[in-house]
Amino acid sequence: MSASDGVAARAVDVWKSYGSGDAAVTALAGVSVDLDKSRFTAIMGPSGSGKSTLMHCLAGLDDVTSGEVWVGGTKVTGLKDRGLTELRRDKVGFIFQQFNLLPTLTAEENITLPLAIGGKKVDKEWFDVVVDTVGLRDRLTHRPTQLSGGQQQRVACARALVSRPDVVFADEPTGNLDSQSGAEVLGFLQRSAREFGQTIVMVTHDPNAASYADRVIFLKDGHIVRELLSPSAEEVLDTMKHLDSVVAVPHV
Amino acid sequence: MFKATLKSLLSRKLRLVLSALAVVLGVMFVSGSFVLTDTLQRSFTDLFSSAFANVDVSVTPKAEKGKEPVPLTPQAISDVKSVPGVSSAIGDVQGSARPIGKNGKVITTSGSPRFGFNWTGTGQEKIRDGKAPAGENEVALGAYLATTGDFKVGDDIALLTLEPKKTFKITGIYEYAGGRDSLGGELSVAFTEPVAQQLLLGKKDVFSGITVTAAQGTTDDALRDAVAAKLGSGYDVKTGAVLAKEQADQINEGLKFFNYVLLGFAGIALFVGIFIILNTFSIIVAQRTRELALLRSMGASRGQVIGSVVLEALVIGLIASIVGLGAGIGIGALLAKIFSSVGGTDLQLASIGVPMTAIISSFAVGMIVTVVAAVMPALRASRIAPVAAMREAATPDRPLTKITITGALVAAAGGTSLAFGFNQASLPLIFGGILVAFVGVALLTPIMSKPMVSLIGRLLSWSMPGLLGRRNSARNPRRTAITAAALMVGISLITGVSVVLTSATKSIEKLATGQLQTDLIVSGEGQMEGEPATFRRDVLTKIEKTDGVKSAVGWSQDGVLEGENQLFAVGVTDMPAMATMFALKPKSGTIAPLKDDQLALPEEMAAEKGWSVGSKVTLQLAKGEPKTYTVGFIWVKSQVLQGALVLPESASANFRSDQIAQAFVQVSPGVSAADVQKRVEPLFADNPEITVQDRSAFVKQTTSQFDTVLLMIQILLALAILIAVLGVINTLALSVIERTRELGLLRAIGMRRSQVMRMITVESVVISVFGAVLGLAVGLALGIATVQALKDQGISEIGLPWMTMVQYLVVAAFVGVIAAILPAIRAARLNVLDAIAYE
Known part of the structure; x- marks a missing residue:
């Protein structure tokens, strides 16, 4: 089985538990999900629902206890460190909640870092498009300490996009930002999916952030329990409120 | 808390x-x-x-200052024997005897004595194999000498004593209490008494000392007093315990x-x-x-x-x-x-x-x-x-202004103290100055680190990991600076010493080529220790007659007394020839053969003594009565011949040894020195302690001791450098911990483990090379300052040890790579998820 056309990343019956014996904690209990290409997907759920674990497993940052994970045409499960490193470098982009940039590099160097690490040439045209989209043209020579939080996060977005990865994973990208900066970042992610066809997967607990997504998947106790397509913030909030009463149903 | x-x-x-x-x-x-x-x-x-x-009381002839002690006679022994309370009094004969090994070379020790003595059968030596020497051509060897030279009973052994090489039959090998080969690594040979007297003291029926044992009931101190009273003045009488203490104290000093x-x-x-x-x-x-x-x-x-x-x-x-x-x-x-x-x-x-x-x-x-x-x-x-x-x-990013100003002041204070130290020849001031200067330079390193690190780093940052490593090392100038400064201390000391020694070598080479107009130099072992091996006068005559020799000069040497002052004197065979070979220029007087009551000396010595040509100088030589000499010639200060009083050849007869200690040969024009050397060398076939060298070999031998000094200092400073390397490891390891999340990020966006390791290695190499460059610069400054201060001591040239310096730089880079290994592995092994979540 491979991730067929139209699917950027796929999880098949993924289980993930930590520890062993009595102390074992199951973070993911048989999660299967297809993440469509060129879509902006949000993964939501309360604390401890397994949403971050799911993202880490999909991105090759963490291994699965059982099941399979695919990104693009690559089977992630079973890859060794070198393969995982190359996967992260070439097929995946990351945006973290905080500490996204290297303090010793300028904004421009930070953006092109994945390409430099891989020894690849920068596609100048694409770089310009990305930089103009995030609005950082006049900040390229600045060091991270000279940038605001929102600007730093936009640099991180640009970095994630510049290598045209199969999937960009964003882990609470707006968690540390004020609402105005957060809106800018989310708007940018939305545009990337719509205008550039970039697949984006975002983990968040903020209903407002989730409302920017084309599809929202709800996780609870390691199961996918609901999903909404292009919901409003109210719908998301509402769903979240009722998650407690929802009985987990295996995703088909 | x-x-x-x-x-x-x-x-x-x-x-x-x-x-x-x-x-x-x-x-x-x-x-x-x-x-x-x-x-x-x-x-x-x-x-x-x-x-x-075995010694209760020992008697030796008292040495008058500057005079050779008169050996003891058999009469003195019988006098001691007659003292009440004496159980036995045995005459000792002891003197220098150097064994020649089976390879024809003289066997040397690292400081322990080589001597011969008379076998009395009453000493501590016990025969292990064979028997005691009985005949004129028989000796017994100490077990340690037998082991060192691989000698067995029945073998022949050649020995150098007051007389030239002589071969003996080994009849026995002896050991000491407890089966020990030697007491302390000494090489000793036992002769029969008459042979020992002839070879070691140069005369029949004389002794170098008396070993006295007390009869029962007599204390050592009482015995000593009784013996001293009997013999009167002119003898040193000491108990064995005091002698042991004196000798041990000397070593312990x-x-x-x-x-x-x-x-x-x-x-x-x-x-x-x-x-x-x-x-x-x-x-x-x-x-x-x-x-x-x-x-x-x-x-x-x-x-x-x-x-x-x-x-x-x-x-x-x-x-x-x-x-x-x-x-x-x-x-x-x-x-x-x-x-x-x-x-x-x-x-x-x-x-x-x-x-x-x-x-x-x-x-x-x-x-x-x-x-x-x-x-x-x-x-x-x-x-x-x-x-x-x-x-x-x-x-x-705290500003570096304060630390830089402080550093400049401290460095200046150190430099001043150093300058005063050199001026006053005060070691505490010099060392204190060096330490303070180090602190000052260390405080100045943060400000220097920015440009220097980026310069050094540029050479290594052709790839992204390299660039990151370079940027990381420039990140905290203080931390990088202190780490590098630690390395600087060791390297600068070695460099400084190396500059001084290279300059000294260069100065000696220049002197030798410029002022030493001699083609061959004949000298014995032990020149540096002041008791060189010597050779007979007739050999010098043979050298003079050798084909291709234009002229040959030799001298015997000894200390002489001028009033209470001990002076170094040589008895030279041919003053004019010597003046030519050492390029001596007359300050006053003329270069002429010295008459029997004339002497010559360098201008600085004449100035110190207040002597001029015509001054009368009374000297006490080792033998004979005091004699008055007239200053006949004073030469202009020369670097190759200083501190020596030149006496006529006739004076040598009253030296402790009238044999030639050093000789110099000039070859005839058009004759190759190497050919003459080949013809001269056979004259010393029976004297392996004497070497014939051409000028460059002589210079090399003289300067080779510097290599040993440098090696010793390098070994001793290795610890300081090792600690500095630990410092680099320490800084890197702590930086890795500090930058855990950064490393996690880099790994998350696709940096390979090998790239992480390269990044850390570049940082390490940059710090190490920075330290080495600082060390080389400070070392050069220290070395050149020292050379300047030693100008009066004859170091006239400044020589820079470029090769050595390049080596240190390469070693520093290598050390950087080594120091990076552990921190780099640690960094590469970080779990990406944990690292990102690290607080």
Whole structure:
């Protein structure tokens, strides 16, 4: 089985538990999900629902206890460190909640870092498009300490996009930002999916952030329990409120 | 507060180990030096008390100053025998005897004596194999000589004594109490008494001393007084115990100096250690800023925060001192063992002892150094406002103005002290100046580190990991600077010494080519020790007659007395020829053969004595009555011939030995020196202690001792450099911990493990090379300053050891790679997820 056309990343019956014996904690209990290409997907759920674990497993940052994970045409499960490193470098982009940039590099160097690490040439045209989209043209020579939080996060977005990865994973990208900066970042992610066809997967607990997504998947106790397509913030909030009463149903 | 400190200390074992290691090594060096010298001192004391175990009282002729002692006669022995309370009085004959090995070369020792004596059968020597020497051509060997030279009973052995090479039959091999091969690595030979007298003292029926044993009931002291009373003045009468103590004291005085040298190097190592600990604590405190701020916000006072850091330092210092003391005892014991077995001394080691000084100095040094190094960071930590620290633990870029100005002032103070030190020839001022200058330069390094690091880094940053490594090393100039400064200390000292020695070599070479107009130099072993091997006068005549020799000059040498002053004098065969060969220019008087009552001397000596041509000088030679000489010739100060009074050839007869100590040969024009050398060498076939060298070989031999000095210093400074390397490892390891999240990010966005390792390695190499460059620069400055100061001592040229300097640079780069290994592995092994989540 491979991730067929139209699917950027796929999880098949993924289980993930930590520890062993009595102390074992199951973070993911048989999660299967297809993440469509060129879509902006949000993964939501309360604390401890397994949403971050799911993202880490999909991105090759963490291994699965059982099941399979695919990104693009690559089977992630079973890859060794070198393969995982190359996967992260070439097929995946990351945006973290905080500490996204290297303090010793300028904004421009930070953006092109994945390409430099891989020894690849920068596609100048694409770089310009990305930089103009995030609005950082006049900040390229600045060091991270000279940038605001929102600007730093936009640099991180640009970095994630510049290598045209199969999937960009964003882990609470707006968690540390004020609402105005957060809106800018989310708007940018939305545009990337719509205008550039970039697949984006975002983990968040903020209903407002989730409302920017084309599809929202709800996780609870390691199961996918609901999903909404292009919901409003109210719908998301509402769903979240009722998650407690929802009985987990295996995703088909 | 106390509990919190200990908990924090224990939770960071790696940090504890790293910061303690520098102290451990320094303390180890200190206590090791004490243990080593203490053990050796006691061993030598034991050695001499066993060497004089059979001697109750010893009689030797009293040596009048500047005069050779008159040997004892058989009459003196019978006089001693007649003293009541004397059980036995045996005449001793002892003198220099150098054995020639089976390879035809003279067997040497590393300082232990080589001598011959008369076999009396009453000494401590017991025959192990064969029998005592009985005939004129028979000798017995000490077991140690037999082992060293691979001799067996029945073999022949050639010996050099007052007479030229002579061959003997070995009839026996003897040992000492307990089956020991020797008492202390000496090479000894026993002759029959008449042979010993002839070969060792040059005369029949004379003795060099009397060994007296007391009859029962007579104390050594009483015996000594009785013997002294009987013999009257003109004799030294001492008890065996006093003699043993005198000899041991003499050796121990030397060992004390050796100990000071070792402690000096230990001091340098600890000085470097201070840099490392200071740096470690700075980093630790920076990392603990939030923790300390939390304590402050809960009401801990500044004093308590300082106290907690100092307490941490005390605990580390205490542990490090204990470990260092233990390691030092081990190292001291090991070195003593090596000294006794490898050093060719065959010394019976006393039990390893730990003197009180070792324990006290270990703890004092270990604790003080650690606390001193921790106080600065502690003060800084206490000044941080709690809220500021709890926000983001980012290290603020503090301005470098203050530290730079301080550094410039301190460096200037060090330089001034150094200049005064050279001027006054005061060692404390010089060393103090060097240390203070180091501190000053260390304080200046942060400001230098920015341009220097980016320059060095540029060479290594062709790839992204390299660029990141370079940027990381420029990130915290203070940290990089201190780490590099620690490396600077060792390298600059080696470079400085190396500059001085290279300059000295160059100066000697220049002198030799410019002023030494001689083609061949004939000299004996032991020239440097002041008792060179010599050869007979008729050989000099043979040299003169050798085909291709234009002229040959030789001299015998001795100390002579002018009033109370001992002067070095040579009795030269041909004054005009000597003046030509040494390019002597007349200051006053004319160059002419010296008459029997004339002498010549250099202008600086004449000036010191206030003599001029025509002055009368009365000299007491080793033999004969005082004699008055007239100054006939004073030469212009020369670098190749200084400090010597030149006497006519006839004076040699009254020297202790009238044999030739050194000879110089000029070859005829158009004749190759090498050919003449080949013709001259066979004249010394029976005298392996004499070598014939051309000028360049002679210069090389003279300067080769510098290589040994440099090697010794390099070995002793290796510890300081090792500690500096630990510092690099330490800084990198702590930086890796500090940058955990950054490393996690890099790995998350696709940096390979190998790339992470390369990044850390580049950072390490940049720091090391920076340290080496600093060290080379400071070393050059120190070396050149020293050479300038020594201009009057004959070092007229400045020579720079380029090759050596390039080597140090390469070694530093290599050291950087080595130092990076562990931190790089640690960084590469970080779990990406944990690293990103790291707080």
